[in-house]
Amino acid sequence: MALARRQRLRHSGPAALEICVIAALYYGSARLGLLQQLVRGQVTPLWPPSGIALASLLLRGPRVWPGVALGAFLVNISLGPSLPAVLAIAAGNTLAPVCSYLLLSRTGFRAELDRLRDALALIFLGAFTGMLVSATAGSGALVLAGVLHTDGFWPTWSVWWTGDAMGVLVVTPVLLVLRSARPPKHVRPFRWAEAVLLLAATVAVGVLVTGHTPLLFLGFPLLIWAAFRFQLAGAAPCALAVSIFAVIAGGERTGPFAGHGMLTEMITLQAFNGSAALTALLLATVVSERNQTQREIARACGQLAAMAARIAAGDHRPTLPEAEGEEGGGPKTRQRPSPHP
Structure with missing residues (x-):
């Protein structure tokens, strides 16, 4: 007890x-x-x-x-x-x-x-x-x-x-x-430079949106860029940053939200936030699925190439399905032909 x-x-x-x-x-x-x-x-x-x-x-x-x-x-x-x-x-x-x-x-x-x-x-x-x-x-x-x-x-x-x-x-x-x-391994310097450039562009768009310039639509090219190049790891933070900038602009009635009533402001703001989030999530997951499919195809092609190379070299060992069949069904004996018809 x-x-x-x-x-x-x-x-x-x-x-x-x-x-x-x-x-x-x-x-x-x-x-x-x-x-x-x-x-x-x-x-x-x-x-x-x-x-x-x-x-x-x-x-x-x-x-x-x-x-x-x-x-x-x-x-x-x-x-x-x-x-x-x-x-x-x-x-x-x-x-x-x-x-x-x-x-x-x-x-x-x-x-x-x-x-x-x-x-x-x-x-x-x-x-x-x-x-x-x-x-x-x-x-x-x-x-x-x-x-x-x-x-x-x-x-x-x-x-x-x-x-x-x-x-x-x-x-x-x-x-x-x-x-x-996870900490990235063997990342090329160009990749780091691209990530920094994406971050700087996002901040610049945020400054424009929270100012008096109605350039809210500039967030979508950034979301597409982040989703294609960095998948969800880049698209999700980018969507969050763009949405925060839009909410700040809406609260201060600046940029594209200036001169509108509360109802129009809310419709515009939530339509933008929803569109940004949907664009980031859907595009990032589609690109991730495509990359995974490409990796599986490359792996299958590599296995087929290795099998063809063994066959060309005269290696007639049974392939994996044949070996599994022999293990599951036991050794197959070949009957000798009868000498009498």
Whole structure:
């Protein structure tokens, strides 16, 4: 009994630390997201905690959901408006990524995001479907608490839903990439120079977008460049950076968002963010699949070339399928022909 208790304590320590780290990341990213709050001090066009919560569940499993719940509660308790509303909003913020995780698990989602089906699942199940829970629970709680009028339910719901979905689309892929990142080996100097040039171009476009120049569309060539040359490792951070620049420009009503009402601004901003995220994810996964197919074809061609070289050299040893057949069915004896007809 004592040994079992010590083992439980040994395992509960790292688990509790993991939950606290996730809660801290959720809370910190929420405070950053609230810098661009639009509706009642609680709704933003980009909600990074939703992406952090889903990535935590995908990487560490469903056991870390208390960290998401704790972080959501700490964020909303400081915003109000009442304890029941805070509990309802925190519950919605917790259930949304859990639902997304369950939906992705049912489809065989792989955290490497190297298949087109994984990108489509993350977009339509993880972002667009799962985040319906948080938007509905949060907007409904604000209406029931009397903070939001019933006429403002759907506008608030739409901003809430798209903000949570954008958090999944632009933050979750970056965290999944960081999880599988490895130090590159034998990278040519030209490759490093290209990466630095891509980074500089992204920063330059961000400066233009947050200024008074309506050049938001310049982000798409960068996303295509990053996806083709660096796949998800380049496309995901680039999409996140471009979306952050667009959100800052939208919050300050500069660049392409100057002189428009809030509804037009939100439609433009979320349409751009969604298009950027979809372009980065889909193109990066398609290029990854193409590269994987090319590697498999090259490997098969190499095996065929080696087999042809052995045959040409007079090596008539059985090929792999024949050897497997002999091992499975035992040695095959050849009957000698009868001397009598």
